[in-house]
Amino acid sequence: MLMSTPLPFVRDLAIEYGVADTVSPLIRRVVAKNPSAFTFKGTGTYIVGRGTVAVIDPGPLLDEHVAALTRALAGETVSHILITHTHADHSPAAAPFKTATGAKTFGFGPHGSGRTRELEHDPGLGKGPFEEGGDRAFVPDLVMREGDTAEGPGWHLTAIETPGHTSNHLCFRLAEEDAVFTGDHIMGWSTTAIGPPDGDMAAYKHSLKRFLPGADAAAARFWPTHGPPVRDTGKLVQAYIAHRDEREALILRAIERGATTVPEIVARVYLGLDPRLVGAAGRSTLAHLIELIERGAVVAEEVPGAPARYRLAGR
Numbered sequence: 001m002l003m004s005t006p007l008p009f010v011r012d013l014a015i016e017y018g019v020a021d022t023v024s025p026l027i028r029r030v031v032a033k034n035p036s037a038f039t040f041k042g043t044g045t046y047i048v049g050r051g052t053v054a055v056i057d058p059g060p061l062l063d064e065h066v067a068a069l070t071r072a073l074a075g076e077t078v079s080h081i082l083i084t085h086t087h088a089d090h091s092p093a094a095a096p097f098k099t100a101t102g103a104k105t106f107g108f109g110p111h112g113s114g115r116t117r118e119l120e121h122d123p124g125l126g127k128g129p130f131e132e133g134g135d136r137a138f139v140p141d142l143v144m145r146e147g148d149t150a151e152g153p154g155w156h157l158t159a160i161e162t163p164g165h166t167s168n169h170l171c172f173r174l175a176e177e178d179a180v181f182t183g184d185h186i187m188g189w190s191t192t193a194i195g196p197p198d199g200d201m202a203a204y205k206h207s208l209k210r211f212l213p214g215a216d217a218a219a220a221r222f223w224p225t226h227g228p229p230v231r232d233t234g235k236l237v238q239a240y241i242a243h244r245d246e247r248e249a250l251i252l253r254a255i256e257r258g259a260t261t262v263p264e265i266v267a268r269v270y271l272g273l274d275p276r277l278v279g280a281a282g283r284s285t286l287a288h289l290i291e292l293i294e295r296g297a298v299v300a301e302e303v304p305g306a307p308a309r310y311r312l313a314g315r
């Protein structure tokens with residue numbers, strides 16, 4: 001019941017930590033040793049170009065990872081440090097790496113800077129780990145918006161605004177290889193965590209649809225921050241959209257059958273859930289509920305001193 005459509009995950013990734021691996025003519029990758037439930041085998045920092053290069057997501061604050069990146073780029077010039085989003089496994093090492101290289105940092109803006117709403121009610125969530133925390137220290141030297149391009153000899157990286165996982169998420173298109181660096185927006189090994197207040201399900205779905213076959217951001221290859229590259233890109237995006245639609249249908253059915261709070265909905269939608277993941281499931285459910293409320297399908301009732309209650313609109 002949890003998911004009826006199997007997602008086409010790709011999880012085979014042979015890596016050696018701290019070593020620059022040439023993964024395409026223009027791309028090298030160095031994986032940081034921060035494996036976890038959220039980062040898979042660790043943060044993959046990408047190096048684009050030769051001689052004068054861009055570095056995408058220097059990663060977590062791990063001295064050995066910054067040292068590995070610096071070592072890998074000895075004799076080369078780093079012209080751009082690009083940041084997909086401000087989670088603790090992506091942007092914090094930008095500061096020491098900038099000090100080491102003198103390069104400027106580029107990104108959408110500080111953590112939360114793309115947010116369009118705040119939570120209006122106590123959703124009654126359980127506790128538990130959900131995703132890597134926000135990096136509130138990072139501020140880009142230069143702001144990038146949709147269509148802005150960083151370029152060097154033989155490469156162009158163009159920003160694609162992809163809010164949803166975080167409000168400030170950017171993907172970067174490498175035109176020369178019909179490839180997109182997808183950060184945490186599209187990951188091959190797992191679905192993406194959408195946690196309010198900074199995560200936004202409606203924005204996420206919109207950002208996802210841009211990568212469908214024939215849509216404006218479609219590409220032959222995705223390079224996610226965590227896990228191996230995605231080759232069957234259209235199929236994966238279609239499966240992710242179907243997965244979110246199925247989850248939404250389950251939430252609506254749970255409410256129709258009498259669940260009124262986030263914990264009650266989670267208990268019906270996520271059968272046999274590991275208790276440690278109840279908080280994460282609650283936040284993901286809340287992300288769906290907020291979208292359903294804004295679409296007019298669900299109504300939230302404020303209950304003083306208690307979590308919000310939800311019902312189908314018109315009931």
Ligand SMILES: [Zn+2]
Pocket residue numbers: 085087131132165184
């Ligand atoms: Zn993230």
